[in-house]
Amino acid sequence: MTGGPERAFVVGVDSGGSGLRIALAEAGSGTGSGAGAGVDEGGTGPAAGADAVRVAVLETVVSRGPVRTGPGGIDAGQFLDLVLPAVAAMTGRAGGGRIVAVAVGAAGMATLGDRLRAELPDAFAAAWGTRRLALAADAVTAYAGALGQRPGVVVAGGTGLIALGTDLSGWRRADGWGHLLGDCGSGAWIGRAGLEAALRAHDGRRGGSAALLARAEARFGPVAGLPGALYPRTDRPAVLASFTPDVAACAAAGDPVAAGILELAARHIAEAATAAAGSGGAGAGGAVADGTEVAFTGGLFRLGEPLLGPLRAELAALLPGVRQVPAGGDPLAGAVTIAAALGGGSLRLPEDVRLLQLTR
Template identity: 35%
Template structure:
């Protein structure tokens, strides 16, 4: 393997998220130089000052690991959650990287772009993200479209947060007799150390911890219950697959795919790491919409996708011969 050439400059990719933020630095040829992981970059949850600190520290860490400086960065892309969803807030988000880098060779966008660029290597197609929240994004012949991603209060269907909320609802129904008690009730009771069923209210409504991430983390317990055969939990994942497929289908239509035209579709986010419990109903629902979908495993991480997109915005194209 050739030695990375830092003297030719580098590209910085930042993939933000509700739970964690990944920083990746590649050389001008696309070879990874360094990576770093920080916490949530969801400004609605952590605030602008904390976001500035997170990005400053993350960029400093990844540059230091590679022995690079901000001036070595040819271009950077910062994919931030909720970017573009508040016209009054966006100008404040867009200037934070300038204070971090000391120059304007960067762009900001929604983190959905990172998932798409990484999963499909920047090629035409659609990517669906199901992490703490959910959102879809695709490009075809210069056109772009997004779907979902309206936030956890009334959207984010199929996300970890959504799955967790449905699981909590099922627990409450099991507790008061509206549903038969299954493994989900036992698992939540044990893992949350509930002395009584109603204690789950204290856990959910407590103000001592970030609500969104804390609730979303419960999706893993719902997945565990589904693996143990819990009927209600399995139905939640079936519905999650249906909702995620509906987001994808809406994007396919808006991108103008013709009948018979193959639609490359990939996915990213922690929910999909659960494997078949979510992928099986997702595939089934996609087929019900159209036979033209071709489900492909992600080629690269969203953070690498951010670096790919940074290079593209600078007018270059990274060569990434092997999956990252």
Template identity: 45%
Template sequence: MSAVHSAGHPRPAAPAAAPLGGAPDARVAAVDIGGSGIRLTVSGTDRTAHGPGRAVTGDGLDTEALLTTVKNALRSLRLPEGTPITAVAVGMSGLLALTANPARLMTDLAHLFGARHVVLASDVLTSHIGALGMRPGAVVAAGTGAVALGTDFAQWWRHRDGWGHLLGDEGSGAWIGAEGLRAALRAHDERPGGSTALLHLAVDRFGPCARWPSRIYPHGDVASRLASFTTDVADAAHRGDAVARSIWQRAAEHLADSVVAALPAAHHEPLVSWCGGLFRAGALLRDPFRAAVRRAAPHARLTEPAGSSLDGAAQLARLAHRAPDQLPRAAPYLRALAL
């Protein structure tokens, strides 16, 4: 018999600090999939496998490509033959919205891992759990894309941004990269607001300006290609380029706007945190982000993230193994399968 749940009321969750796995010979797997790459870990190992990011076609998520990527990442961990994996949790941007048949994908993942329990979750949920555990609050996740979630794991669910690089994801890596390239092209065209520093860095990365459209537009990983310029924009900012610094300042303000919009008006001192690879830029992003949150929501309590979205997926995998009936009922952000 199998059971799938995706909606309902909250259930008490296991504490975030519990060690991975259950019995000594039982292992769980956690997978985090973003626009730029995949990370996979299995309890009992100290390694994290990496692979290419999700593949999206005109029909949605390319599940066959995703399963192949996950299979290759799992193989790269070189687990002993016959290693039992009892539960797997996957967090991914756009996972449930882009997946035409989530139930089939969960069954395929169960077979791939040999697991009895599978959890599919939006990366905004795994980011929230990684940063705050199951505590109420709001978290903004910023990597290639950007999205915020505010929740009390009961009746309050607020999803903000996460609309993709064409319609939203303001303040994300793709947004920063695009703003940097626009500033570079302004310098090339001798229009106001340009940056010669960014122009030189962009030419080093993408070649002559005339080639940029063909290097970026006709590809399925446009957001990742734009986000690849983020490190260059950071380098220019650290060297004192005013345009680059302004881009990072505006990115921080956009991310603060999203997380503040996810906060509940009724809570006296809600928690706010952050997650995602973009915050590896350190003080360049974190300091103006914190300042912008304090200005917009002085009642909020900023707290350093306890972990990453991969850590959040690992917590869900542990819970699915130990007490699957206590998984949060978090539709449309989570689906669970028990075989």
């Protein structure tokens, strides 16, 4: 006689510019409408909401670097070379069991994910015997991590910035167009604005900040050499964003130029949230219902009051009826939440050809 039914697991994957994170979790149950906080790290802590999917994360593995991107998009072969052995090792350490569902959130999934969409379903079916697979843009896993499967709006901000809203019948996206065309209010946007103010001070033009000039030269060296050092780099957005903490520090110290940059960033962020909520943007669906939840997630929002104070004011002016709530979890928690709901047949987030594709 065996000691009981075979254990069931789900796998969540978060693939981004800084690396690959893979989580093995116990398959949960419930309606799956709760927040990402229902993902219990190490099997401890309460699930979020009375009807949340309760998922115990058993182990997380982090890769040393990001998955390569080439002319064909995200490299599915390298992705599988990283994920399959890691999951096999984690499952073995957990005592064995079967994988019932997988969710992959990847930066660039919408435009660079063709190879993942073509190769992952068959590869996971061959390795684990499951075709329950969700392939999501990282904005969707950020949403699921922050709000779970509840309607609302999530703004994910770091080097870049994107806002995503849903009433569970479809998605509304705002910004996320990259540092050259958008990502307004993001870390790259704030850093670039701060460096522009530093260069204005260097030149003696209006709008410059001596405090930002001093910070820029302390971080990068003489600013006259900054264009030549910056423009050839392929990681320009990250380099620009690296100056964002300096802008926040100058704003906190009372520099009016730096404070003005963060006030304008807050306005851009609130405008993106407003558009994603369906109010004030192209294709907007009308007024936002009172009580609509808005969450902010990502490293940008750890800058503190120099950004958060103006953001609260802008949000109150543009979306007076909404309720700001803390993010329940990060994008990896969102991937696990989606996998658990998919495995239990309770996934409520809407399918979308570019944002969330499902196989069952």
